[in-house]
Amino acid sequence: MATVAELQEKLRRPLAAELAAGCTDRVVAGGVEKLLASPLGNPFPKVREALAGYAGLDPAAREAALTQALELLSGRTRAAPARAAVRKAPPPAEPGTRLAVDAPVDRLDAGPGGARKLQSLGLHQLRDVLHAYPHRHEDRRALPDLSEVEEGQKVTVEGRVVSKHRRTPRPGMLILEVVLETPSGGRVKATWFNQPWVEKQLREGARLVLTGRAKKFGRSVQLGVEHLETVEAAQESLSTGRIVGVYDSKEGISQEFLRRAAYRALQAAPLDDYLPAHWRRQYEVTDLGDALWGIHFPADETHLSRADKRLRFDEYLFLELRMLLQGEDAVLQGKRFEARGEDIHRFEQALPFRFTNAQRRVLLEITDDMRSDRQMARLVQGDVGSGKTAVAACALYLAVRDGYQGALMAPTEILARQHFTNLVNYLGPLDVRVGLLIGAMTPKAKLEMQTRIAQGEVDVVVGTQALIQENVQFDHLGLAVVDEEHRFGVQQRRKLLQSRPDVLVMSATPIPRSLALTAYGDLELSIIDELPPGRTPIETKLIQDTHRTQAYGFVMRQIREGRQAFVVTSLIEESDTLELLAATQLADDLRVILPEARIDLLHGKMSAAEKDHVMERFRAREFDVLVSTTVIEVGVDVPNATVMVIENAERFGLAQLHQLRGRVGRGSAQSYCVLIAGEHTQKTRKRLKIIEGSTDGFVIAEADLKLRGPGELRGTRQSGIPDLRLADLANDAEIIERARELAKHILAHDPKLEHPRLQYLRSELQSRSQSVAFREVI
Known part of the structure; x- marks a missing residue:
């Protein structure tokens, strides 16, 4: 049987996660109140009292309540802050009333029980409804001619009922059939299985609009009906006679309800644009209002395409802004190296081979960064054997020639030893002193190496996480090379970077350019896409x-x-x-x-x-x-x-x-x-x-992305990629690069988004972020 302390910890973890996620009541399945109503909440009546009515509180009140509850669980007590009484949901706004985008869905005229349905889907504010995009669209514009319909195709037809049949082939089974005559004179048979409630609409002479999957029998077409409306209703309908969105839902919540909620939200919300007109023109994207109407209720295919492009651009723009702001490294002053051409030439002359054109191109990108005042933060991707280590060794040599130390951090001791051997071979002949610091060394050997590092007697240090221990002090660290960076936590990387060296990250895991730009949003990207001559393919x-x-x-x-x-x-x-x-x-x-x-x-x-x-x-x-x-x-x-x-x-x-x-x-x-x-x-x-x-890792990675999706390819949790609702990483490299270009331009001119013209953009960025900690960054 669990102890009280164990139960406290079991309850504390989800409540702490809820606080860290911005008090959205989305972290815990069913919500915080459901958690507290479970047996887990029974031993803690004061915690239940502190969080009573949580779902009805505004975000600030939720944060205060969670903070108090966590203090109660940790055994710390304080005078309970004055809390606002649990408020009843305000009445829905009158039709035509304008609402703020952060207004609760209670204010939306979504019909009886509508707010509760939306909240059960995680849609708590008007903005949530606006940005709950359809996951696909169906063309429900009526087809005038069924002769070209393919087997299994979903189609919409309009016509007049000319005959009706009711059959019960066995007890418990009802089949309703009608023959519909279309305006072109064609006929289609439509069927319903065990749906007696539609029978009253199937009278002869009735004009219907039907959507379903087609089955072909010779020249005749039969429709298994999925959606039915009368022509009169269809003229006012959001579910037929147009390109129709299909939304994520669950049992008991119809597509018709979700379309109506989206329509009401679009009518009620002020669709002001957070992107100024000159940026929209420069990046060739439509305005926000046109995009939101177009994703939910497109007038035609062109409107849908225009909307999709703008909203995908926004997803990547906010992702890049968030990663660049969180990374902090993007706006730091770094070291300024001379990175002389004669030093690069001297390094290459000492190699037993010549650089490939791809290595030269990447080295040029690295040296441009090193000569800049800004801190280099660059990812070098290259397939196995492409020569990443030689390029990194050259960069380390340039740092040493300018009087700095270099460090190379590898995720395991065996890889650290391997890099140490390679760097000794590359740099030893050039009088560069290379040292090794790993956990397996004796305490005496470690202390000796740490002393030499601190006194500047080692030029380049290779190691594992031992390099970021508190008792490792560099004399003058200028360049840090991190191998297979995704194996380290963000905090581990930052600990190495406290003295603001330039940073070069190496990865032998080929991932598509589009995915690399999002997974490593705070790093510039260089790709060595050429293998040295003479390698025998496997x-x-x-x-x-x-x-x-x-x-x-x-x-x-x-x-x-x-x-x-x-x-x-x-x-x-x-x-x-x-x-x-x-x-x-x-x-x-x-x-x-x-x-x-x-x-x-x-x-x-x-x-x-x-x-x-x-x-x-x-x-x-x-x-x-x-x-x-x-x-x-x-x-x-x-x-x-x-x-x-x-x-x-x-x-x-x-x-x-x-x-x-x-x-x-x-x-x-x-x-x-x-x-x-x-x-x-x-x-x-x-x-x-x-x-x-x-044998081309990048070709294979592109194919893998298209087959499996980004989540399975790298793991969205590990790579930092959130749920992208519209984004298609397999094909979006160009749009990602353009969004990244704008994000960098914005932060280069206004690192904290303080200009009055950017206040709406800043507000939207904060609203889209799930993290309280992130909101504090800006």
């Missing part, structure tokens, strides 16, 4: 699981030639225990299939040190086959591994498959990737054929 083969034996026969041949192999398994559901069982079972199976091979295991229940130890042994060739779940680290080099076998490949996204494939091909020998598919559908084969046919 050969990829897709096979069915019925041919597994042949696949492992090939693995054994590679082992006999002195090579090594990865074998990766996947799960349908995430669970450390199931992951361990699956990996262990596969390793046992392979010991039977490959009796000559030395096999070891890597899985998610291991500690970081255990994983590092296994990988070091694999790199040292102490065994032949590494069976692993997806915990294989991005960027780890095992040059002797030439085969990657991925079991149940259909359970992975394309981008993840490409990342796994990149674990091989790190040496000079030809390497291979075998995708074993346990599912044999045409759709699965088509998707996996993309990987088999391409």
Whole structure:
């Protein structure tokens, strides 16, 4: 049985989340009052009293009530603030009355129980109704001719009932049928199953407008009716005779109700525009009123397209503004480097290879930033082997030449050691002192390295999170390079950046430009989209699981030639225990299939040190086959591994498959990737054929985005991308870049949005933000 302290914590967490989300009563399923009415609230009568009538309070009163409730739960008490009495909902405004966009939906004339229905969908203010866009649109303009209708197509027809039939083929089943004659003289049969209430509208001679899916029987058309109206009603209808929006809803709340609510909201709201006319002209977007009417009730396809473009632009604009303001780094003064051309030339001359054109282009973008007064905040994306580390090493060299220190932070110790080795090779011949600081070092070695860093005796430090511990003091940090930044928390990154060095972020995870611009909204983007010459592409083969034996026969041949192999398994559901069982079972199976091979295991229940130890042994060739779940680290080099076998490949996204494939091909020998598919559908084969046919990570990432959507591709929670209602990240790169351009222009001229002309934009930005903490930024 739970203790009082445990119950307090269980109740505290959702209440704290509600406060952090801006007191919207949306965080807790069913609302705060429903939570307190559950058994969880019973032991805390004072908390229930503090939050009584929560749904009816305004935001300020909700915040005060939540604060008091959380203090009661934490055991701190104070004199209860004077609270406004729980107010009854104000009466709906008279038709034609203008309402503020933040007016509660109680004020909207939405019919009996209308406000309660809207609130149950999370629509609490007029603005919520305005921006609850339809998730799709149906063309319900009546078709004059049905001869071109396709099987299964949803159509709307208008006509006169010429005959009616009622059938009960068996007890409990009622079929109503009418034949409708259209204005062109064509006839269509319409049917209703078990809907006796429509019968009174189906009299002969009645003029009806019907919407449904068409079924073709030779030259005749039959309609399974989904929506019916009389012609007289349709002339005033929001649900037929036009392009009609279809909204997210739930049982008991009809589409007709939601359309009427949207219509009333559009009539009542002052649709003033927060974008001045000159920006609308510059970015070729319509005004806000036209866009909101067009998304809910478009006059035609052109109006809908115009509305969609403006509202998508707004979604990205507010996202970019929010990320740039939250990032803070965007407006900081940074270091100003000379970044001399002769130093770049000297660095390249010391390399055993020449930079590719893509590396040169990205290095030019980096040096432009370094020469500026503003703090560099740039993301360098590049596929495995594209040469990101060499570019970062050159930037670190430029910082050192100007008398600064550099730091490179990696997410794991094995990657930190790998970067340390590479930087010693790149920078050692140029008399740059490179140091390593990781958790596995002895206390004495750590202290010695920390002392050398503080005294400026180390030029470039490579490390893990050990670099952001409080006892690490840099003498003069000028440039921080962060590898695989999404593996670190925002606060961790900022701790490294307290002395305002320039920041270079590296990622070997190719994601589409559109997604990168939103996921890393506070960073400029550079892409190394070219591989060095002479790299042998990895050969990829897709096979069915019925041919597994042949696949492992090939693995054994590679082992006999002195090579090594990865074998990766996947799960349908995430669970450390199931992951361990699956990996262990596969390793046992392979010991039977490959009796000559030395096999070891890597899985998610291991500690970081255990994983590092296994990988070091694999790199040292102490065994032949590494069976692993997806915990294989991005960027780890095992040059002797030439085969990657991925079991149940259909359970992975394309981008993840490409990342796994990149674990091989790190040496000079030809390497291979075998995708074993346990599912044999045409759709699965088509998707996996993309990987088999391409080694370009960006092409694959674009395909993955179109197939799976941004949430599944990176995880919206991890990447910071909120729900974008209209946005289409797979195709919106251009509109994102234009919105980003305007956001940067606005903040460059007015970092706090204080100009009177921007007050409405500022207000809209605050209203769209769910976070109380964010509101404090501006």
